[in-house]
Amino acid sequence: MTVAVRSFAKINLGLYIGAPRADGFHSLRTVYQAIALHDMIRVSVGRGRGIEILCKDPRVPLDSSNTCWRIAERVMSALGGSGRVSIEIEKKLPVQGGMGAASSNAVATMFALEHALKKSLSGSERLRIAAEVGSDLPLFVMGGTVLGVGRGEEVYPLADLPSLPTVVVTPEVGVSTPAAFADWDALVPQDKIAELRSATGKNARSQINLPPTIDERLTGLGGSDRLFEVGCVLSAWLHGYPNTGASAKGGSRAGKLLSDLVRTGIENDFEKVVFPKYPELRDIKGELERAGSRYASLSGSGSTLYGLFRSPAEAAKAASRLRKQGLKAVATRTLTRRQVSKFQSFKVSK
Numbered sequence: 001m002t003v004a005v006r007s008f009a010k011i012n013l014g015l016y017i018g019a020p021r022a023d024g025f026h027s028l029r030t031v032y033q034a035i036a037l038h039d040m041i042r043v044s045v046g047r048g049r050g051i052e053i054l055c056k057d058p059r060v061p062l063d064s065s066n067t068c069w070r071i072a073e074r075v076m077s078a079l080g081g082s083g084r085v086s087i088e089i090e091k092k093l094p095v096q097g098g099m100g101a102a103s104s105n106a107v108a109t110m111f112a113l114e115h116a117l118k119k120s121l122s123g124s125e126r127l128r129i130a131a132e133v134g135s136d137l138p139l140f141v142m143g144g145t146v147l148g149v150g151r152g153e154e155v156y157p158l159a160d161l162p163s164l165p166t167v168v169v170t171p172e173v174g175v176s177t178p179a180a181f182a183d184w185d186a187l188v189p190q191d192k193i194a195e196l197r198s199a200t201g202k203n204a205r206s207q208i209n210l211p212p213t214i215d216e217r218l219t220g221l222g223g224s225d226r227l228f229e230v231g232c233v234l235s236a237w238l239h240g241y242p243n244t245g246a247s248a249k250g251g252s253r254a255g256k257l258l259s260d261l262v263r264t265g266i267e268n269d270f271e272k273v274v275f276p277k278y279p280e281l282r283d284i285k286g287e288l289e290r291a292g293s294r295y296a297s298l299s300g301s302g303s304t305l306y307g308l309f310r311s312p313a314e315a316a317k318a319a320s321r322l323r324k325q326g327l328k329a330v331a332t333r334t335l336t337r338r339q340v341s342k343f344q345s346f347k348v349s350k
Contacts, residue, residue, distance in 0.1 A: 003115045004347040007039040007108035008340060009099035010139060011166070011299040011306050014266035017184055025135065025151035026181060031158065032100075032139040032146040034335040035166055035306075036343070040090035041068070041105055043112035048084035055089040067106035067133055074129045075110050079119045096174030098300030100136050107140035108344075115346050127155075143344075144337030160336035165315035167293065167307045169284050169322060169329045175274055180301035183273035270301045281305060284327065291318035 010032050018027030051069050053062040064070065068087045076085065087109055093101035107130060114120050121129070123141075130137035135152040147156045275282040281298065284305050288296040292314050293307025309315040315331040322329035335343070 001116060002042050002044040002349050003112040004040060004042045004349070005108045005112045005115075006344050007041050007093075007101070007104045008034050008140070008143070008335065008344065009037045009093050009101060009104060009168075010034055010136075011099065011168075011304075011334075012268060012297070014297075015268040015270060015300070017181075017269040020185065021151065023151075026184075027150065028135075028148060028152045030148045030152065032136070032148050032155070033161065034140075034143050034145075034337075034340050035099075035168070036332045036335055037093060037099070037168060037330065039093050039101060039105055039108075041108040041112055042088040042090070043072075043109055043116055044086045045081065045083040045113070045116045046086065049082075051085045051087070053087050053089065055091060057089075057091040057095065059095040060089060060091060067102045067137070068109040070133050071106040071110050071129060071137075072113060074132065075113045075121070078121060078125060078129065079114070079117055081113075081117045081119070085113065094170045094174070094304060096176065097170055097304040098175065098177075098298065098302045099168075099304050100140065100300065103134050103137045104140045106130070106133055107137055110141075111344070112346065115348070142337065143340030144335065157337065160338075161334055163336065163339070164334045165309040165312045166332050166334055167288065167291070167309065167315050167319045167322070167329055168332055169288065169305045169307075169327050171281060171284060171303045171305075171328070173278055173280070173303050175278065175302040177301040180270055180274055183277065184269065187273055268298045268300075271298050274298060274302045278303065287322060287325065287327070288318070291321050293318065 013031040013033050014029075016029040018029065020026055051064075051072050053060070053066050053069055055062065060066065064073075068089065072085050072087060075081070089105055091101075093099055093104075095101065110121075110126065110129065126141050127138050130141050131153040136148070138153050138155045139146045139148055142155055142157050144160045145158045147158050148154065149156075271282075271285075275285075275298075281303055285296050285298070288305060288307035291307070293309060296305065296307040298305055307315075307318065309318060312331070312333070315333075319329040319331040
């Protein structure tokens with residue numbers, strides 16, 4: 001039996017890079033958002049032992065370094081499964097694109113493997129296994145609109161955004177996330193790192209001359225209630241208007257959100273180090289804005305960029321315009337948690 005499942009991509013609505021941690025990672029704060037672009041994962045369990053990865057894209061590793069392999073090992077162990085696991089990855093999403101493709105592939109493998117074995121992990125087990133394999137895997141366990149903190153692996157569901165028309169541009173260049181973090185560390189003066197690590201209070205970042213983040217109120221939270229409060233503040237910011245489908249002035253909820261994104265100045269810190277190194281990516285962001293995007297940003301460490309639009313027609317027109325300029329652009333949309341669950345339904349073949 002082969003189980004097929006969609007493996008959805010994500011974009012980042014803002015990304016704040018905090019202090020280096022003792023474990024070598026950085027503290028992060030971001031809002032992950034699922035979008036409709038996806039790979040396809042097909043999993044089967046047959047006679048024999050071991051794990052095999054099948055993929056036609058030469059950039060995808062076929063050994064134990066692949067996140068799908070690593071998560072399959074853990075799922076088989078946790079569920080007491082036996083047999084040879086075959087994982088076929090049909091790539092449509094970019095490699096090293098900042099859309100979480102490898103992580104999404106791994107979580108889709110987890111779901112498909114549970115279905116193939118006819119056994120289920122608990123929600124907490126899924127999150128634990130996902131976090132063991134990679135920082136951004138847990139977000140794909142939840143789907144929809146998700147707050148990510150810690151090194152990105154601590155995830156908390158937010159009230160879903162309205163479905164937003166989106167244009168995604170995937171340049172040929174790949175950006176290494178470890179290299180981008182190293183460039184960020186080089187940008188921050190070494191004598192400020194210890195200060196950043198211990199800084200508290202709502203003006204902590206501005207006090208050490210670092211760029212402002214989404215909302216300075218978030219940096220002063222402490223203790224075990226911090227994560228809950230952060231989620232509440234961001235959720236209130238994202239949905240600071242009546243849940244009626246329209247704003248008080250009669251505009252769309254999506255339009256209100258886009259205005260708030262621009263007004264609040266939410267941004268991705270990686271742009272400060274990635275754009276100087278890859279100026280063509282800065283140019284693409286400018287093209288998205290000139291094509292009518294109400295908000296444009298790098299996703300993760302890149303190289304993917306996206307723009308949010310007021311209507312599907314505007315997004316389709318912008319994508320067409322960008323393709324005529326030689327860019328690989330596609331119109332898509334953001335997905336709510338319910339939509340992810342619906343569209344990620346399993347297809348089984350004997």
